[in-house]
Amino acid sequence: MMRTAGIGWLVLSALAAIVAAMLAIQIVVAEAEPNETALEISVPAESRVGDEATLEARLTDEAGKPISGEIVGFYSLAQFAGYSGEVKLGEVATGDDGVAQLSHLVRREGEIRVAARFEGNEDYAPSREMDTMMTLPGEQIYQSTAGVHIPGLSDLNVGILVAVLGIVWFIYGAVMVRLFLIGRASLSSDSKEEGRLA
Amino acid sequence: MESMRPTEEFRQRLEQRVLAPLTHTGKGFWLLVGGLSIVVAWGLYAYFFQLRDGLIVTGLGDRPVWGLYITLFVFFIGVSHAGTLISAILRVTKAGWRTPITRMAEFITVVALMIGAVFPLLDIGRPDRVFNLIQSGRWQSPIIWDILAITTYLTGSLIYLYLPMIPDLAVCRDRLRNRISSSKHRLYRIGSLGWQGSWLQRKHLESGIGLMMIIIIPVAVSVHTVVSWMFAMTLREPWNTAMFGIYFVAGAIFSGIAAIVVLMAILRKVYGLEEYITPRHFINLGYMLAAFVLIMLYFNVSEYLTYGYNMAGEKPFHFEQIFSGALAPYYWTYLLAGILLPGLLILLPFTRNIAGIVVASVLVNIGMWLERYFIVVGGLRIPLMPYEPVNYVPTWVEWSIMAGAFAAFALIIVIFAKLFPVIAIWEVAEHHEEEAAQAPQPAAPAFVGASSFPLPRIPEPVSSIQHRFQRGDGDSNESEGE
Numbered sequence: 001m002m003r004t005a006g007i008g009w010l011v012l013s014a015l016a017a018i019v020a021a022m023l024a025i026q027i028v029v030a031e032a033e034p035n036e037t038a039l040e041i042s043v044p045a046e047s048r049v050g051d052e053a054t055l056e057a058r059l060t061d062e063a064g065k066p067i068s069g070e071i072v073g074f075y076s077l078a079q080f081a082g083y084s085g086e087v088k089l090g091e092v093a094t095g096d097d098g099v100a101q102l103s104h105l106v107r108r109e110g111e112i113r114v115a116a117r118f119e120g121n122e123d124y125a126p127s128r129e130m131d132t133m134m135t136l137p138g139e140q141i142y143q144s145t146a147g148v149h150i151p152g153l154s155d156l157n158v159g160i161l162v163a164v165l166g167i168v169w170f171i172y173g174a175v176m177v178r179l180f181l182i183g184r185a186s187l188s189s190d191s192k193e194e195g196r197l198a
Numbered sequence: 199m200e201s202m203r204p205t206e207e208f209r210q211r212l213e214q215r216v217l218a219p220l221t222h223t224g225k226g227f228w229l230l231v232g233g234l235s236i237v238v239a240w241g242l243y244a245y246f247f248q249l250r251d252g253l254i255v256t257g258l259g260d261r262p263v264w265g266l267y268i269t270l271f272v273f274f275i276g277v278s279h280a281g282t283l284i285s286a287i288l289r290v291t292k293a294g295w296r297t298p299i300t301r302m303a304e305f306i307t308v309v310a311l312m313i314g315a316v317f318p319l320l321d322i323g324r325p326d327r328v329f330n331l332i333q334s335g336r337w338q339s340p341i342i343w344d345i346l347a348i349t350t351y352l353t354g355s356l357i358y359l360y361l362p363m364i365p366d367l368a369v370c371r372d373r374l375r376n377r378i379s380s381s382k383h384r385l386y387r388i389g390s391l392g393w394q395g396s397w398l399q400r401k402h403l404e405s406g407i408g409l410m411m412i413i414i415i416p417v418a419v420s421v422h423t424v425v426s427w428m429f430a431m432t433l434r435e436p437w438n439t440a441m442f443g444i445y446f447v448a449g450a451i452f453s454g455i456a457a458i459v460v461l462m463a464i465l466r467k468v469y470g471l472e473e474y475i476t477p478r479h480f481i482n483l484g485y486m487l488a489a490f491v492l493i494m495l496y497f498n499v500s501e502y503l504t505y506g507y508n509m510a511g512e513k514p515f516h517f518e519q520i521f522s523g524a525l526a527p528y529y530w531t532y533l534l535a536g537i538l539l540p541g542l543l544i545l546l547p548f549t550r551n552i553a554g555i556v557v558a559s560v561l562v563n564i565g566m567w568l569e570r571y572f573i574v575v576g577g578l579r580i581p582l583m584p585y586e587p588v589n590y591v592p593t594w595v596e597w598s599i600m601a602g603a604f605a606a607f608a609l610i611i612v613i614f615a616k617l618f619p620v621i622a623i624w625e626v627a628e629h630h631e632e633e634a635a636q637a638p639q640p641a642a643p644a645f646v647g648a649s650s651f652p653l654p655r656i657p658e659p660v661s662s663i664q665h666r667f668q669r670g671d672g673d674s675n676e677s678e679g680e
Contacts, residue, residue, distance in 0.1 A: 158337045161346075168350055171413045175357055178406040179391065182364065185399045186392025 034122060036062040039072070039129040041116040048138030049109050055102045057116035057129065059094050066098025067124060074102045077113040086115060109137045205634050209627040212474065213373060216619045219469055220370065221377045227616065234609040241602015244595045245320065253323040255595045262578050262590035266600055267321040272570045273453070274314025274607075275348070275425050276446070277563075280454035281307025281355060282418035283486075286411045294632065295482055297625040298474040301618075302465065303458050304359040309610045310457070311352045313603050318344070320599060340427045347424040351417050358410045360389075364403060365624045368393035385617070422450040429577065435512040437577045439505075445497050452490040453566040456540075456559035459483050461611065463556045465620050474621055477552055484544040484555040487562060491541035498533065512580045515587075520576055524589055528572040536565010 040058040047053045055074050059067045071093055075086035092100040100116070112133045120126030247255050258265050284303035288296035318341075319325045335342045367390035375383055393399060426446035429437040459480060466475040506517055520529040540558035543549045579587045592600075614620075 161337060161343075165346060165350065168354070168413060168417060171409055172353060172357060175361070175406045175409050178402040178409075179361075181402045182393065182399045182406075183391040185396055185402065186394055 034120065034125045037067060037118055037120070037124045037127040038062070038064075039116050039118055039127045041114065041129040041131045043114050043131045043133040046134045046136065047106050048136045049106050050138040050141045051106050051135075053104050053106050053133065053135075055089070055104050055114060055116070057094075057100050059098045059100065059118055059127070061124065066094070066096070068094050068096045068098060070094050070118060070121070070124065072100035073117045073119070074104070075115045075117060077115065089114075105141070106133075106135050106138070107141060109135050111135075205627075205631045208630050208634075209623075212621070212623055212627055212630075213369065215470065215473070216621045216623055217370065217373060219616060220619070221374060223616070227612070230612055231609065234605045234612065237605035238602050238609060241599045241605065244598030244602070248320070248323070248595050248599075249325075255593060257591045257593050257596060258321075259588065261581075261585075261588045262575065264321065264574050264578060265590050266571075266592045266596040267317045269567070269570045269574045270600055270603060271314050271317035271321070272425055272446070272574070273567050274310045274317070274603075275422060276450035276453045276566060276570070277457045278307045278310035278314065278351070278355070278454065279418055279422065279447075279450040280310070280458045281305070281358070282414055283451050283454055284458055284483075285358070286414045286418075289407075289411045290415070294629045295479060297629045298471070298621050299458060299462055299479055299483075300362070300625065301359075301620055301622045302461050303454075304355065304362075305611065305614055305620075306454070306457055306461060307355045308352070308359050309607055309614070311348065311355060312610070313607050315348050315352065316603070340424065340431045343424045344428055347417075347421045351414075351421040354410065354414050354417050358407075358414050361403065361407050361410060362622055362625065363618065364390055364393050365395065366619045366622060368395070369623055370619065382617070419447055422447045429573070434577045434582075435580055436505075436516045436573075439501070441497070441501055445501065448490060448493050448497060449566055449569065452487070452494060453563055455483055455486050455490065456562035456566070459487070459555055459559035460563065463552065465615065469615075469620065471621065474626055480552045480555045481550060484550060484558065487555070487558060488541055488544040491537055491544070494537050495541075498537075515580055516576065519579060519587075520572060524579070524587075525572045525576050528568045532565045532568040532572070535561055536568060537562075540565070 038060050040060070042056045042058075044053050057072045057074070059070055059072060061067055071091050073091045074089040076089055078084065078087045089104050090102045092102050094100045106112075112135055113130055114133055115128060115130045117128045118124070118126055256265065281300075281304040284296055285300040285307075289300070319328060322328065331341065331345070335345075367386050371383065371386040371390050374386070378386075423443040423446065426442040430439060430442035432438060462475055462479065462483075466472060502517075505513060509517070519525050540561045543554045543558040543561075546554075575590050579590070581587050
């Protein structure tokens with residue numbers, strides 16, 4: 001009987017130890033959970049194609065305290081050929097004030113959805129925030145580098161092409177004038193012949 | 199009947215022989231026209247499918263964006279160099295033997311340009327959008343250069359075809375009056391511009407031909423250079439090379455000469471022109487072909503040795519695909535059967551005859567077509583991103599349109615040969631007179647302001663020729679009528 005009670009106590013003690021260990025682990029795990037973060041994004045309300053727009057995101061912890069030295073990515077939502085997704089605009093590290101600033105060349109007009117995203121790490125949980133930027137048509141920013149660019153004659157490139165073509169077509173014109181003259185020579189010789197016969 | 203001088207007999211015989219097809223139409227002609235028309239109609243039927251369903255009915259796609267159509271575009275523009283070389287260059291260099299073949303060469307030029315220029319329109323799928331190219335095109339774009347160059351060359355070639363034809367149209371007008379329909383006679387009357395061979399008319403004609411034969415050479419060279427730039431200005435590995443311009447021009451002249459030899463052989467046989475188109479013409483053109491065989495071999499060695507010496511980027515892929523891969527059959531057939539074999543046929547004495555040179559020319563044309571094909575398809579087959587290369591396989595629509603294009607090319611030439619003299623009568627007669635005289639001719643009148651270039655002599659006025667010739671088929675009445 002005494003032996004049975006001893007085993008019972010032993011089992012109970014083991015169970016208690018297991019429960020205590022699990023509780024301890026849970027406490028440790030709970031203690032290791034990263035802090036919540038928050039992102040505040042700010043984009044220019046309105047800008048034009050070709051403008052350098054400053055995209056700004058402020059990363060704070062749950063207490064509202066700025067988090068410095070962390071990487072924030074900026075994305076715009078885009079659609080192309082039936083697919084939609086986020087196009088990465090760039091990544092910037094937050095400063096002491098928790099602010100990450102990205103200078104972005106606006107390339108298209110319309111309503112652009114911009115997202116700021118903090119991917120998180122051991123200390124801080126990820127966070128994400130979006131805003132909308134309205135862009136208006138502006139200067140054409142796509143300047144092709146293809147084409148003929150003769151140093152020192154950049155303004156004459158098209159002129160050279162037109163001049164060469166102009167010379168060729170002028171000569172064609174001169175030949176056409178000769179065709180006209182052939183026809184006219186026939187008429188004049190006909191009239192001379194008629195005059196002679198008269 | 200009073201006896202005629204040998205040169206006059208020659209001229210009369212020449213006129214009878216060359217003008218005969220314009221008045222007599224046999225069953226064979228209609229059969230040929232019918233057969234070719236059926237093939238053309240089949241090509242149009244295939245194009246109807248493409249127009250209705252779009253380029254999806256072809257083997258083209260987002261990666262092989264160019265295929266058979268652009269191959270044919272480059273091929274036909276190449277063949278169009280025939281007229282320039284034979285007619286303009288040989289005229290400038292005063293090569294007298296050219297005279298019986300200039301007309302054919304000039305006509306090949308015009309027809310090949312007309313057919314070739316259509317292919318970019320077929321390739322864009324939506325021909326209604328071609329005006330966007332003109333409306334919104336950029337001067338910096340090689341496509342715009344292409345449009346300008348081809349338009350300029352086609353216009354110049356038409357003028358250059360027409361100018362030396364004026365005296366011959368006058369011969370048709372005067373000789374065939376009672377033997378042809380009134381509409382055909384009206385065509386000759388209007389086309390001859392009232393040509394009477396007067397001093398003033400000769401002066402203007404000589405001046406016009408002199409100007410055109412000079413300007414057409416750089417225009418022709420520029421056309422095929424610009425066609426090559428359509429490839430070379432892109433950043434694709436095998437195309438982006440400075441050698442493409444001269445390589446294309448040489449290939450164009452090569453295929454142009456071959457095309458003339460083939461047409462010459464056909465017309466000689468069909469129209470019985472053996473007296474005027476002699477083995478000498480074939481052998482002279484054969485020598486030109488042989489020279490271009492060497493030039494093309496040189497370009498091949500130069501291009502691939504330079505290119506392959508630095509095996510970087512996509513070069514190994516391109517080497518593999520043309521020498522031992524998917525395009526190897528095209529490349530080796532082009533090199534062995536399209537260049538080396540024709541060269542041998544021309545250079546070996548026992549095959550240096552009409553049959554040998556015609557076979558060599560056919561092989562050259564097949565070889566040059568293959569060359570254009572693997573240039574176009576090979577360049578686009580190289581993956582620009584890490585994806586598997588896509589093999590381009592033309593569909594029945596593309597093959598049918600190609601067949602239709604070749605049939606249209608032949609059909610237009612057949613109709614031309616039915617409407618106009620295929621040999622420049624006045625030039626051949628004049629050259630014969632020069633040879634017969636075996637002595638320098640009296641100097642031509644020194645026209646005020648006439649070109650200093652060597653100019654063709656123009657025959658005496660047609661009216662005076664008519665008085666000299668005795669013809670027993672009503673021509674004496676025509677002379678009186680004049």
